[in-house]
Amino acid sequence: MYQVLSPEGFAEEELDPRLLLSMYRDMVYARVLDRWLMRLQRMGKIGIHAPSEGQEAAGVGTAYALGENDWIFPLYRELPVFVARKVPISDIVNRNLSNRADPLKGRDFAVYGDIKYRIVPAPIPVAVHIPSAVGFALSLKYKKLSEVVINYFGDGATSKGDFHEALNFAGVFKAPIVFVCVNNQYAISVPVSRQTAVERLSVKAVAYGFEGVSVDGNDVVACYLAAKRAVEKARRGEGPTLIEAVTYRIGPHTTADDPSRYRDDEEVEMWRRRDPITRLRSHLLRRGLWSMDEDEKLWQTAEETIRKTIEECEKNPPLPPESILEDVYATPPWHLIEEREEFSQLR
Amino acid sequence: MLREQFSREKLLKMLRKMIEIRLFEERVERLYREGKIIGPTHLYFGQEAVAVGVIEALDKDDVVISTYRGHGHGVARGVPMKAILGEILGRAVGTCKGLGGSMHAPISVEHNIPLATAIVGSGLPIAVGVGLAFKYRERRNVATVFFGDGAVNTGAFHEALNLAAVWKLPVLFVCENNLYAMYTSLKNVLAAESIAARASSYGIPSYVAFGNDVLEVYETTSKALEKIRDQSGPAFIECRTYRQKGHGGYDFGTWYRAKEEIEEWMRRDPINMLTERMKAKGFITDEERKKIEEEVAAELDKVVEEVLSSPFYDYEKLPSLVYANPP
Known part of the structure; x- marks a missing residue:
């Protein structure tokens, strides 16, 4: 498994400080916003939320590899990707509140999408967006555009027929697409070990004749570098890549799930110790690019900014x-x- | 390298089965051209070694799920040719009372062929279900499913192989790779190294056999079956073969395939290959082979005559096939 940042924050490859700090900021904002959305759901203000806590590195790292004209076909748990795409927080909150300022006008629930940011709204059924993403990527190739598609899905999606038909097509016709399988260990309550008989999901790419790579999904630098290589390859016309980002969903599947029924607390605790944000912070501290004072301030600012944004958004009237x-x-x-x-x- | 020493008796049995399939299909083709068959028919010319090699290695109680190119599977399994032909010609003596036609002709519960399906790839999940039933009932039998190279790109293939692997089910997947999915060449729809390599993405052991060599198919199947019966889950065999005729009776298979390619595969005819091997061992002479062919031909001519003069199903009785107690 590809890893650049060790759990203690040592790095095999030292990236540009500005890039790292920007990614760090987005991961923190994604974490704080995610917790707020959980709270808003518990307060009865939004319908449902699929929390992304613990998956920030996989989302932010891969999204940073994209150019601004590239297209995103996300899953419903891609909040960190949206933050990395610089989607205004107010758009995401209005979307969840389904109010008059909601860019999707309450047409769907819990998922975000906006053509302005080249983000296609996620589907609720598992894996059905993979064939659409491949078709879209082929249209880009047909139009001779140099744009690339990134398509996110979970470990459960890999057992669907849609996955198979879409990846085969992408391989045969060399579609300019990067598949990111965010393996967070559970498809709702089904663990990966009951999902597939193979050790690593990235080996599935062999069946379609293109490269598959497994990365430490809690290592934002590894996610970024792997995705960057894959995006560049797709842009050169050399076809797709399957990236398996191995991570963990710390929270429930959605606000309508109780994970204690299917997994142990010890397991969750073990993964909490591998927190992707803490790992990047250790690296930044180690390189002298960051201090604990600055860190405290960042978390506070994030909390304040998001709280205020939510207050503002709540002033918007409901949709008629x-x-x-x-x-x-x-x-x-x-x-x-x-x-x-x-x-x-x-x- | 062959592990087993095949007896003359065993080889003669397999040769006869293959000849039966070939001559059976010759008659089906003729009847089709004469307009006596309603609906499509898909012929097995050239793939005889796959059906015979695989089915000979199975136990009587193992289940076989067949396809629309299934006449050969039925004959190899010992389903009476009269019942298969009856089905193809839509007669009441048919395996499905003549109501299914050519694409369902090998179905025979008695011979453990509960299904022959006309939809590409649809037999695989059903075979997985049969495998699950075997495992649940703690039986040591294997569910075998035949499918073509076109099926490997369907979602059903993917879901079936994954589930069989995760649940460690006794399923033998047999891909009859005849290089063309209707008129689409495999090389235009597969970017992977091979079909067999694809099984590795599910953690399923896979084997490649030259599908025109009945002994290689038999040995490979036996090896795969040993693995499955050890409770270690499913296995996958890719048999590389060629259909000597078109996709369906209406297609001559010529306009999308090169003449040289067809000729090359005709030189590797499975029946001739086995005959040559047997001759080298002194197990058979040309005269003896000719005698087998004459015997089978005489038997088949009788079957054709009987079926053609037999009645269609009485359609008045159709409701009784749907309801035990018609409303």
């Missing part, structure tokens, strides 16, 4: 009921126009 009848037809048929009028009188 008639919004449910919009956005399907360019020219709505008469019965929908009538229904919309009826709905607007409900207020």
